[in-house]
Amino acid sequence: xxxxxxxxxxGQGTRMRSACAKVLHPVADRSMLAxxxxxxxxxxxxxxxxxxxxxxxxxxxxxxxxxxxxxxxERLGTGHALLQAMxxxxxxxxxxxxxxxxxxxxxxxxxxxxxxxxxDSLAFITNIAEKPKGLGRVVRDAQHQVVVxxxxxxxxxxxxxxxTEVNAGIYVFPRAKLQAWLTRxxxxxxxxxxxxxxxxxxxxxxxxxVETVQxxxxxxxxxxxxxxLQEAERLYQRRAIEALCAKGVSxxxxxxxxxxxxxxxxxxxxxxxxxxxxxDVEIGxxxxxxxxxxxxxxRLGKGVKVNPYSVIDGAVIQDACEIGPFARIRLGSVLEHxxxxxxxxxxxxxxxxxxxxxxxxxxxxxxxxxxxxxVGAGAITCNYDGAKKHQTIIGDGAFIGSNVELVxxxxxxxxxxxxxxxxxxxxxxxxxxxxxRATQKTVLDxxxxxxxxx
Numbered sequence: 001x002x003x004x005x006x007x008x009x010x011g012q013g014t015r016m017r018s019a020c021a022k023v024l025h026p027v028a029d030r031s032m033l034a035x036x037x038x039x040x041x042x043x044x045x046x047x048x049x050x051x052x053x054x055x056x057x058x059x060x061x062x063x064x065x066x067x068x069x070x071x072x073x074e075r076l077g078t079g080h081a082l083l084q085a086m087x088x089x090x091x092x093x094x095x096x097x098x099x100x101x102x103x104x105x106x107x108x109x110x111x112x113x114x115x116x117x118x119x120d121s122l123a124f125i126t127n128i129a130e131k132p133k134g135l136g137r138v139v140r141d142a143q144h145q146v147v148v149x150x151x152x153x154x155x156x157x158x159x160x161x162x163x164t165e166v167n168a169g170i171y172v173f174p175r176a177k178l179q180a181w182l183t184r185x186x187x188x189x190x191x192x193x194x195x196x197x198x199x200x201x202x203x204x205x206x207x208x209x210v211e212t213v214q215x216x217x218x219x220x221x222x223x224x225x226x227x228x229l230q231e232a233e234r235l236y237q238r239r240a241i242e243a244l245c246a247k248g249v250s251x252x253x254x255x256x257x258x259x260x261x262x263x264x265x266x267x268x269x270x271x272x273x274x275x276x277x278x279x280d281v282e283i284g285x286x287x288x289x290x291x292x293x294x295x296x297x298x299r300l301g302k303g304v305k306v307n308p309y310s311v312i313d314g315a316v317i318q319d320a321c322e323i324g325p326f327a328r329i330r331l332g333s334v335l336e337h338x339x340x341x342x343x344x345x346x347x348x349x350x351x352x353x354x355x356x357x358x359x360x361x362x363x364x365x366x367x368x369x370x371x372x373x374x375v376g377a378g379a380i381t382c383n384y385d386g387a388k389k390h391q392t393i394i395g396d397g398a399f400i401g402s403n404v405e406l407v408x409x410x411x412x413x414x415x416x417x418x419x420x421x422x423x424x425x426x427x428x429x430x431x432x433x434x435x436x437r438a439t440q441k442t443v444l445d446x447x448x449x450x451x452x453x454x
Contacts, residue, residue, distance in 0.1 A: 001119055003172070004093040005045040006085045009033055009101030010053045010072040015225040021056050023101035025223070027232050028240070029260035029278060032223060034063065035104035041065045042108040043115065046093050049085045050101070077193030078169070079185040086179055094119075096178055098171045098196075102223045104232055105239075106170065106215075114172050114213045121209040122200070125168040127217045135166040136197055138212070147210045150197035154190040167197065168220035177208065244271075261297075272308070290325065298329075301337075315347075336371075349389075350381075353396070365389075366408065370396035376420065378403035395430065 013022025023033040033050070040048065041064075049068045052058065058069045070085045082098060089096065097115065099106065110125065117123040126138050132153075137160050139148045150167045151160050173181075181202045185194040203210055218235050221228065240259040241251055248267030251257055256273040263277050266285040275289050279297035283289070287300055290308035298312045301319035306312065310324030314331035321339045323329065329341065332349035339352045342359035350367040358364060358375035366383040368391065369375075379400050381392040392406045395414035400406070402420040412418065413430030422436045 001094045002046045002092060003043075003095040003097050003115060004089050004175075005040045005048045005097045005099060006082060006089075007033070007036055007040070007048070007050045007099045007101050008078060008081045008169075009056070010051050010075060010081055011102060012053070012075060013102075013224070016229075017226070021052070022223070024061075025229055027104045027223075027229070028236050028258075031061075032104035032232075033061070033101045036099050036101055036106060037063055037065055037067070039106050039108045039111060040097065040099060043097075043111060045097065046090060047088070049088045051081045051085050076187070077191065078196035079182055079194035079198065082178075082196060083182045083185075083194075086182065089175065093175050096171075096173045096175050098169075098173065100169050100222065103168070103170070103220055104223065105219050105221055105235055107219055110213065110215050110219060111170075114170065117172065117211045117213065118209055120174045120176075121211050122171065122173055122203045123211040123213060124171040125215050125220060126165050126212045127168055127215050127220050128164050129166045129217055130164070132161075132164055132166050136169075137161065137163040138165040138167055139163065140165075147200065147212060148204070149200055152189065152191070152195065152197065168215060169222070170220070171196070173199070174208070177203070177206070266302075284319070293324070307343075364392075367392040367394065369394045370398065370414065372396060373398045373400065375400045376402035376404065380405055382407045 009023040011022055016022050016025065024031045027035060037048065047068060048065055049070055051070045051072050054071045054073055068088045070088055072081045072084045114123055114125060129135060134153055136150045136152050137156055138150055139160060140146060141148055153161060181199045184202060185198055187193055189195055200210060221232055223229050223232050237258060238254065241254045241257060244265055245251060249265050250270045252271065253273045257271055258276045261277065261279040261281060263281045265283045268286045269283050270288045272289060272291040274292045276294045281295050282299040284300055284302040286302055287304045289306045292309040293306045294311045296313045298315045300317045303320045304317050305322045307324035310327040312323065312329045315329040315333040317335045318337045320337055321335050323341050324343060326343045327341050328346045330348040333347045334351045336352060336354045338355050340357040340359060341347055344360060345358045345362045348365040350364045350369065352369045353371040355372040356369055361377045362375050363380040365381050366389050367381050373394055382405055383389050383392065390408035392408045392410055394412040397415040398412050399417040401418050404418050405423045407423065407425045410424055411427040413428055415431045416428045417433045418424060419433065419435035422434060424434065428434045
């Protein structure tokens with residue numbers, strides 16, 4: 001049975017106090033709307049329609065899923081919002097799955113359960129709320145079985161307000177009946193809006209089966225203000241960390257780890273406190289990621305040690321490398337097996353081959369560095385001439401002394417040695433020693449300058 005997805009995302013979000021549309025506020029570095037789209041897309045809908053206010057800039061929203069955008073110019077309630085999406089739905093679709101753009105933690109498995117309800121039924125998600133204030137109550141019959149209606153709090157009696165089963169605002173409707181139901185809606189309520197919940201009564205009048213699927217309160221948390229946004233963030237992180245732990249990852253403190261992307265981590269990896277993992281990250285077995293490290297869009301092999309406060313962004317780190325502390329590995333860098341990049345070393349768009357070491361205080365940019373090269377403290381590649389980047393090539397086994405400047409383009413042969421303090425501007429042959437320093441001069445009778453007396 002085919003189905004289409006409609007996501008309501010036109011809410012003003014006044015309580016967010018932001019110029020940004022509410023559904024674009026991020027949870028784990030992705031917009032709430034993107035999370036909802038991802039959960040729905042995994043079910044392979046026939047089409048996805050998102051209802052937004054005309055002020056929403058849909059051209060700035062990137063999604064791998066084709067999206068149709070419907071506009072709700074006047075915010076007249078959920079029923080009115082869904083009505084704006086109807087012209088975008090294919091006649092061939094059998095059911096309409098309605099989601100909320102500000103409920104980012106909804107799970108695909110729960111949506112699948114909703115779609116697995118009786119064909120041609122109207123089904124919606126409920127949850128049990130300890131504090132249901134402000135939420136629509138699910139009113140059932142005297143036997144507490146059959147749904148009678150959903151009542152919004154502002155229209156509820158005192159008895160109805162005591163009900164703890166609440167509507168999560170996520171439905172699946174039979175497409176054949178939905179259009180007629182929506183056109184029957186009227187703003188006969190305290191909010192003077194077209195309530196989608198009134199459709200329940202229309203379905204019952206026509207003998208359509210009304211079913212419910214219960215979800216956890218965390219999964220259907222709606223975000224309406226900044227506090228609820230941070231609550232959703234922590235719930236997302238808890239869920240992600242629990243999944244990692246189940247796969248054999250050790251997390252030192254679940255409250256001090258942030259996962260903000262598509263992360264794959266093998267067993268026996270240790271994540272220390274305040275680690276941030278962003279984008280597409282892959283970490284091999286038995287790695288250690290030290291406190292405060294940031295890893296973004298990178299791949300680490302087995303047994304890699306990332307010491308505290310290092311940043312790895314857009315790099316490939318092979319097995320048994322050691323990084324940091326306080327190292328920065330930038331976009332386009334590749335470190336082969338057993339490379340050591342120590343404290344306060346920056347590597348950018350460079351390839352370091354097996355066994356090479358730059359233990360401290362170096363900059364290696366646009367460089368091709370062979371195996372078993374030693375790079376001394378203070379050594380830098382001068383790769384930028386003010387207009388273009390140039391490459392430095394260093395052969396296997398070379399020794400680059402402390403405080404060496406390699407002015408690119410330049411090539412150092414295999415097993416060559418560059419003496420400390422050298423500024424290298426020409427290629428160096430294999431096995432040679434190159435030293436270039438200014439002549440040292442000592443003035444024995446030199447007097448330090450003195451300040452004028454006041």
